[in-house]
Amino acid sequence: LEHIKPQPTPTPTPTPELLPAEVLDLVQQGRQALESGDAVAAGELLEQAANLAPDSALVQFLLGNSYYDQGKLETASSAYQRAVELEPGNADYRSNLGVMFYQQGDYDGALEQYQAGLKAAPNDAELNYLLGATYLQMNDLDKADAALHKAVTADPALPEPYFGLGVLYKLRGDKEQAIANFEKFLELGPGQDPQAAPAAQAELDALKASE
Secondary structure, eight states, X not given: OTTOOOOOOSSOOOXXXXXXXXXXXXXXXXXXXXXXXXXXXXXXXXXXXXHHOTTOHHHHHHHHHHHHHTXXXXXXXXXXXXXXXXXXXXXXXXXXXXXXXXXXXXXXXXXXXXXXHHHHOTTOHHHHHHHHHHHHHTTOXXXXXXXXXXXXXXXXXXXXXXXXXXXXXXXXXXXXXXHHHHHHHHHHOOOSOTTHHHHHHHHHHHHHHTO
């Protein structure tokens, strides 16, 4: 399922961390650089913050995002792993580490992180989508179905689960439901993966052409 490519969560759920003013200032500047698309500058600022506050899970999380945006997946994985070690109950940190495993083809590793995150946030739409997408990759359609529908229930406006359901129904041979879900994805999209919208349109065109 090459067009289901989960992306890291850009902003974590707020976590109470007592950080020195200098670190907070670097974190704020790093976040602004990430939001403006300057991942290199963000990485430099957040590395300074990490040197000053090596036990801050938030800093490690944001540092991981800066490395991811630079295409440094192994370094991003290490930063997310450190964030999870520092704060194992944070669903967003688990989510991003799971995405790293997913993108490297380690679906068992991804499942472990998503399931741990869902213990902390069982109704998190993004995590349930990620879980469902991973089960799709593993061809466990029943578990994928349950997770994707839970994601839709939790947040009907999140586009990605509808893409996953479109794929799932296509695999099951339910053309009508596949079309409906790809159309819903395109209605709500484009989602985080820029390749998903054209892929959904291509799937939709092929399904309609075969009617």
